[in-house]
Amino acid sequence: MVSAGDFRNGVTFEMDGQVYQIIEFQHVKPGKGAAFVRTKIKNVIQGSVVEKTFNPTEKFPTAFIERKDMVYSYNDDDIYYFMDQETYDMVPVSKTDLSDNFRFVKENDVCRILSYKGKVFGVEPPTFVTLLVTKTDPGFKGNTATNTLKPAILETGAEIRVPLFINEGDSIRVDTRTCEYMERA
Numbered sequence: 001m002v003s004a005g006d007f008r009n010g011v012t013f014e015m016d017g018q019v020y021q022i023i024e025f026q027h028v029k030p031g032k033g034a035a036f037v038r039t040k041i042k043n044v045i046q047g048s049v050v051e052k053t054f055n056p057t058e059k060f061p062t063a064f065i066e067r068k069d070m071v072y073s074y075n076d077d078d079i080y081y082f083m084d085q086e087t088y089d090m091v092p093v094s095k096t097d098l099s100d101n102f103r104f105v106k107e108n109d110v111c112r113i114l115s116y117k118g119k120v121f122g123v124e125p126p127t128f129v130t131l132l133v134t135k136t137d138p139g140f141k142g143n144t145a146t147n148t149l150k151p152a153i154l155e156t157g158a159e160i161r162v163p164l165f166i167n168e169g170d171s172i173r174v175d176t177r178t179c180e181y182m183e184r185a
Contacts, residue, residue: 004037005056012044013060019044019116020063027056044114045121066115067124072105082113082123093120101176103158104129125176130185131155132171139164149181 002013007025014020024040037054044065070082070091078095091113097120105111105125114122136152149161154174162181166172171185 001059002062003056004039004054004058004060007037007039007054012063012065014063015060018046019065021065023049045116063116068113068115069110070113072107072109072111074107080123082111085110091120093123097121098123099125101125101179104131104154104156104174104176104179106131106156127176128182129174129176130171131158131174133162133166133168136162136166136168138167 002011005027007022009022009025011022012019013022020041021044022039023042026038027035028038029035035056037056038051039054040049040051042049044063068084070084073081073083073090075081075095080093080095080098082091082093083089084091093113099122102111102123102125106129109126109129111126112124113120114124131154133152134155137150139150148164150164150166151159152162152166153159154172158179160174160179160181162172166181166184173182173185174180175182
């Protein structure tokens with residue numbers, strides 16, 4: 001059990017049958033009245049963020065989110081399969097549980113699988129990936145006076161904006177958190 005007075009960033013707890021994680025917290029002691037805890041909490045499974053105040057003596061059951069590194073193996077329509085590197089078990093994950101930045105993941109990449117009580121609710125791709133540019137317009141010399149970007153399609157089918165000097169066949173690094181080009185690999 002965790003009391004609201006012990007809330008810290010990153011603490012996960014159960015409330016009303018849902019799992020929440022503390023994003024921000026502030027202990028408030030007004031001049032008049034009782035103290036309270038002002039928080040910004042995220043519903044871990046649905047992804048929604050709400051602001052809520054708690055009495056510091058309120059208690060909630062602690063929720064343990066399991067995070068495990070697994071290798072992305074393949075997909076079969078809307079089901080994606082991840083292999084546990086220790087037991088070699090295959091874990092199926094629905095396409096609805098994948099985040100938008102999963103489009104940068106290719107087969108055999110290691111991802112972090114998030115689960116609560118055995119139910120998978122999310123997949124975190126690697127922070128940085130190196131991908132091949134399969135299609136982009138050629139850049140023109142002298143066209144670099146400004147930081148101009150052009151669209152490029154990567155080997156996973158994802159489309160991002162890259163600098164003009166990037167050509168087809170180049171390998172680039174992509175930050176999956178921001179979905180942006182970082183550098184040439």
